[in-house]
Amino acid sequence: MTELRLHDTLAREKRVFVPADPGRVTMYACGPTVYNRAHIGNARPAVVFDVLARFLRHRYGAEAVVYARNVTDVDDKIIEAARNEGVDPETVAARYEAFYDSDMGALGVEKPELTPHATHNIPEMVAMIARLVASGHAYEADGHVLFYVPSDPDYGILGKRDRDAMIAGARVEVASYKKDPADFVLWKPSPPDMIGWESPWGRGRPGWHIECSAMIERHLGETIDIHGGGLDLIFPHHENEIAQSRCAHRGAPLARYWVHNGFLSMAGGEKMSKSLGNVITVGELLEQGHKGETLRLALLSAHYRQPLEWSGSLIAQSKATLDRLYRAGGDSAVGEVDPGVLGALADDLNTPLALSRLAAIDDAGVLRGSAALLGLLEGSHESWFRGEGDARVDALIAARADAKNRRDFAEADRIRAELAEEGIVLEDSAQGTIWRRA
Numbered sequence: 216m217t218e219l220r221l222h223d224t225l226a227r228e229k230r231v232f233v234p235a236d237p238g239r240v241t242m243y244a245c246g247p248t249v250y251n252r253a254h255i256g257n258a259r260p261a262v263v264f265d266v267l268a269r270f271l272r273h274r275y276g277a278e279a280v281v282y283a284r285n286v287t288d289v290d291d292k293i294i295e296a297a298r299n300e301g302v303d304p305e306t307v308a309a310r311y312e313a314f315y316d317s318d319m320g321a322l323g324v325e326k327p328e329l330t331p332h333a334t335h336n337i338p339e340m341v342a343m344i345a346r347l348v349a350s351g352h353a354y355e356a357d358g359h360v361l362f363y364v365p366s367d368p369d370y371g372i373l374g375k376r377d378r379d380a381m382i383a384g385a386r387v388e389v390a391s392y393k394k395d396p397a398d399f400v401l402w403k404p405s406p407p408d409m410i411g412w413e414s415p416w417g418r419g420r421p422g423w424h425i426e427c428s429a430m431i432e433r434h435l436g437e438t439i440d441i442h443g444g445g446l447d448l449i450f451p452h453h454e455n456e457i458a459q460s461r462c463a464h465r466g467a468p469l470a471r472y473w474v475h476n477g478f479l480s481m482a483g484g485e486k487m488s489k490s491l492g493n494v495i496t497v498g499e500l501l502e503q504g505h506k507g508e509t510l511r512l513a514l515l516s517a518h519y520r521q522p523l524e525w526s527g528s529l530i531a532q533s534k535a536t537l538d539r540l541y542r543a544g545g546d547s548a549v550g551e552v553d554p555g556v557l558g559a560l561a562d563d564l565n566t567p568l569a570l571s572r573l574a575a576i577d578d579a580g581v582l583r584g585s586a587a588l589l590g591l592l593e594g595s596h597e598s599w600f601r602g603e604g605d606a607r608v609d610a611l612i613a614a615r616a617d618a619k620n621r622r623d624f625a626e627a628d629r630i631r632a633e634l635a636e637e638g639i640v641l642e643d644s645a646q647g648t649i650w651r652r653a
């Protein structure tokens with residue numbers, strides 16, 4: 216059997232993956248806060264952990280894997296977006312969750328076994344907070360409940376940062392009601408006109424970190440096999456999850472393996488951010504005519520721990536790779552998984568190596584079987600080429616019309632000749648240009 220090795224952020228090395236119970240392998244990845252459209256950087260963890268889930272289902276059996284990815288459907292960003300629009304937070308959350316599902320579906324991300332929602336797990340969060348208060352790890356102050364960081368001597372084990380760096384990095388508000396500047400919110404008060412739930416500390420709503428700890432406990436257990444997320448979640452989110460869960464569970468660790476994906480940057484290494492105005496959403500990329508599968512392959516082209524630079528040429532290369540793979544795979548039935556591809560994925564999900572091994576497979580059935588483990592070549596040969604080719608012809612015809620408008624007749628003739636070489640005949644009419652294959 217192929218041994219899976221994963222880089223564990225906590226151990227800072229690759230470790231052989233041995234689930235606590237091979238009959239029930241548990242994985243949790245932090246999911247979206249549903250207040251806007253997912254950008255391509257948000258899609259990276261969804262695709263990476265989808266590949267890991269596919270590998271685990273292949274290795275341990277589909278019925279043995281429980282992968283949960285939460286939906287944060289109550290949050291101050293959602294509340295603010297709803298207020299700006301004059302609608303309920305539920306309306307905003309439901310709309311962007313539907314967008315998230317369809318965007319990730321387009322990228323070939325399979326729905327995880329469980330998608331727990333924060334708003335469906337409030338009693339579990341209240342119960343966990345109450346236990347933390349009772350054991351001296353949390354305290355009530357000014358309508359809030361805060362986790363008391365000095366009560367946990369192991370706080371910060373994941374990132375191993377020093378305390379001052381953590382306080383500075385978290386940009387924590389030094390509120391007068393905090394006993395310690397590093398303390399973080401578990402529960403906060405909601406005014407009467409704001410979404411909220413009754414609790415022993417008055418009507419309020421949960422902080423973000425507690426939801427993952429409470430949902431993991433309820434749906435997966437005290438200690439899970441794999442906890443995943445983006446590198447940016449290590450601090451403070453995952454440090455806080457670890458502290459809450461361990462203190463609520465008499466020291467039992469939250470996860471046995473911690474897996475984090477690297478950042479996605481824009482060409483030139485610029486971080487994708489709203490303030491820089493270089494955010495590209497998955498929806499925009501799909502509207503530009505790129506297929507979800509092309510975007511998926513682009514996201515898998517770098518090793519998940521490495522930074523990934525997003526660019527037009529990366530998309531073009533990924534499309535060319537898929538053209539080749541679909542030609543080689545044809546419409547043959549899905550066969551076995553190639554040991555070379557399996558071995559590459561087993562080595563800390565080395566997707567670039569798996570993709571290069573995929574390209575070297577001769578047998579069409581084995582190619583399709585192996586590609587399926589990466590969530591690729593799942594469509595038909597015909598559907599891959601049909602739509603894509605037409606969109607390209609349409610784009611060239613539009614470019615030719617544009618050239619004619621500029622009175623650049625040489626360019627217009629060049630485009631006509633290029634299409635003629637592919638056997639595409641153009642007929643100009645008063646209504647525009649129509650085309651057919653000769």
Ligand SMILES: [Zn+2]
Nearest residue numbers: 245427452456
């Ligand atoms: Zn989380």
